[in-house]
Amino acid sequence: MKATGGAALIAALAAHDVRTVFGIPGTHNLPAFAAMADHGVRVVPTRHEQGAGYAADGYARITGRPSVVLTTTGPGILNAAAAAAQAYSDSVPVLFIAPGMPTTHPPAGDGHLHEVRDQYLAMASVVGHAQRVGTVEEVPVAVAQACAAVTRGRPRPAYLEIPLDLLDRAAEVTIAVAPRSLPDRAAADAVAAAGSVLAAAERPVIIVGGGASAAAQEVRAVAEALGAPVFCTANGKGIVPYGHPLLAGVGVQHPVVAETVGAADCVLALGTELATADWWHGFPRLSGRLIRVDVDPVHRNAPADIALAGDCATVLGDLLPYLNTGPAGGETAQQLRGRHRVESRAEGGPWLAAIESLAAALPQSAVIAGDSAMCCYYGALSNLPSYRPRGFLYPSGGGTLGYGLPAGIGAKLAEPDTPVVVLQGDGGSMFTIAELATAAQLRLPLPVVIVDNGGYGEIRNEMSDRGDPVHAVALDPVDFASLAQSLGCHGRHIDQPTDLGPAVTAALAADRPTVLHLTETPAR
Template identity: 60%
Template sequence: MSLMTGGEALVAELAEHGVDTVFGIPGTHNLAAYAALSRYGMRHVLVRHEQGAGYAADGYARSTGHPGVVLTTTGPAILNAAAAAAQAYSDSIPVLFISPGMPLRHPGRGNGLLHEIKDQGAAMASVVAYSHRVTSVEEIPLAVAQAFAAMSTGRPRPVYLEIPLDLLEESAEVGLIPPVSAGVLSAPAELVRQAGTALASAERPLLLVGGGAKGASAQVKAIAEALGAPVFATSNGKGTFPEDHVLSVGAGLQHRAVHDAVDDSDCVLAVGTELAPSDWWSGLPDFTGKLIRIDVDATSIITNAVPALALVGDSAEVLDELVQTLHGRKTDGAARARQWRTRVQEEARIEGEPWLEILAALAEVLPRDAIVAADSSMSCYYGALSNLQLFRPGAFLYPTGVGTLGFGLPAGIGAKVANPGAPVVVLQGDGGIMFTVAELATAAELGIALPVVIVDNGGFGEIRNEMADRNDPVHAVRLGHPDFPALAESLGCHGVRVNSADDLAAALKTALSSDRPTVLHIREQSRAATAMA
């Protein structure tokens, strides 16, 4: 037991759980926590907006598998981070959001204290796994330990912790709580045996790999090769199975060919995926009678499609056991995979045609350990998702479910902070970048080599096309063409205007070894860009 302020108790317990980096902005009400950060060797990344803090912590967590941490002040500050919390919840990313709250003995109906809002805990509860307000200094370590236990067992999702601002300043004798070591969850042996029998007898098996399989890359490879099964990946599963493997079909489940492949298969093994409409776009194929699902979440495993066999457990553990039931079966599925890969790539190239040259430049430059922080941009979901090969788990940071704009830049910052030796590239549209463009100053202050590729079509191109396709009046979508290189320079970055895709590869090479971030601004040639020129 040690005498600590609430602020120190918070930081000490974070350190107890291995936290070395916190993303946030100091404010009047959280200074007692900030006072303790350096004492515990904690690195603080000063962002320019709390939404950026949330996305940066998300990128940190997606690229490492370890929880990211956000520390804001009261009221509007934590609400600024709410969109990022919703994105983390949607994509099953462990991020701990922390802020002060109104004092412990604050009037229930309020009195107009600085930053007071009606009920910030309830607001955050609507977008995270759970929201908790502590009621004593002594409780703070327990609340932090419980949050990490929740984020590290079962389905990882964000948590919000509110500490009354008076408790951050008060002192008490507190004891720190070591991390809880949870056992790995495995599915019942009989269900694993049944699944193995079904897979072993399948003539045309197929694998669907989602974000929940990122920690099971080796096991996915082992079972794919044992089955000779083509491997299809969701956006969050992209890179978990190396996309140049002979059995890889690639990422992006929206293509008609993927539906046809499922229809043609006699057994589908889905690992760590919700089978969510945000991945499939035009609806799910018919999985009746042939779907085997592996998921750590017993609720998700029966959502969207009810499996013939539901194996609730850790993906790596269940796949390890499942491979053993195949009794050395080795089937060459390369020809089938090549057939479906050819069809998917044909569709992907048509869909992503305006961005193919840009993506080719990225592919030419990026090494195998590269991370691409993407945004909800046409160049990403029509382009990079299915047309840019990636080779490591967590290589494609993309806001799938909630689909927020402005994710790419701060997520790329978080990934680079977490993986300083890995090449990280941000791919954004001109509309999305403006949501969090101030984070260029954060990246510049960090002095990180971070290429930020802004693909400019003059506005919100997707919405412009949807308006036109509905025969609606097309309006409120043009954003003009800001001078992004000049803006980058003003915020301490390099700014480069790239006149053609041919010049992009050379500019990227330079940017990846630069002394600071580099904005690479290129105009796309597309239907939307032509209309909004």
């Protein structure tokens, strides 16, 4: 067909089943926005491009499919760069698209609106795949290549740049569609070797990460065949649901996990980097053998004795016939779970009353969109039950602030009938607080819990622990309930942590977002 670059872009996205785009229209991307209605693509206009990036991240995590961010040039796409870096660190398939300087733009610059010295290079440094097209005809092919890049192998964000003068230029184009990636099978001899080692293991332990989110059934089947206790990382939370007899705990930063993993005669790591961002104190020294199942064939942090590169569900399905039905394993897991609970509750003590009240109010289908906040990584990570994969959205790798609210918006748009709750601190809330207006405009029944400890509590504690002067971490109080009301939301102050659950229940039934502001005493 004959189409402008902007129309070709939207047609190509629609051909890849993209129906929702997050972003903000600007002077340089209007030709793309003009074509959306013709192809059944809706836009979610956030209040800031970083919010668009985090919302797309939440949408992609919930659906397991790529999502799209469309911004304008220069500061528009650079505002989204932090979200791109976060998606990269947590392996989330988000496609970032922006116009770039015209094809005739001089390398030294000429003062063009939104000019950046090298916009492409800036974005290429924080994504897994980047490309800039040179002609209108290239646009559909570039979209197909980018969609393939974010869905094959380890999912990473991608960046596509289209010179702004091509968006209004017309040419004959052919819409190309990337073939859906097929599940990868690990080498048969490696699967057999891993099966032999696991079948002979007397003290196996399983570690489950976010890369196993689409393999929950297979993970449970393998754990039950081995009778092996399971520990889940932050992004693996819910893959083995709370209450399963072999779930030993969520959150691998606790001493009991390091001790158990170190003493195991075989460790089966599924869809996890084994990174310090999860372990906090580093992956423990192993006394047994390590088997890693990951779509990424390059294993960092801990070399595998046996590496099974491929789709987690497919590999575990191939592995299962080699495993004999092992001992029940429930007693060992129960003992570990008891120790893990003691350590988790000690770590999360200041937030337990609020977390337990919240847990009592939530159905098992609920999704928590958390921020990099003390109430999340000390409180909710290990102490809030989760019953479903992708039910705890958390920026573990990048540790970015401001993720929770826009990610919650993306999650609620992806699953409108699912209860979604945002949980974040007062410091991080201010990074993307403007997205309350986005959620209000969308009329989302979204509870936004803000646990207020008067500033950047984690950094305050680190300064104190180092013996440094404690400064620049205390923030003047914000009346978040009133602020929420001014942005079209409901707002409520929560006086007691035990009141949080009933307040969340009411907020889930409201006609718009509700900010629930809980003030706590600054805590260690």
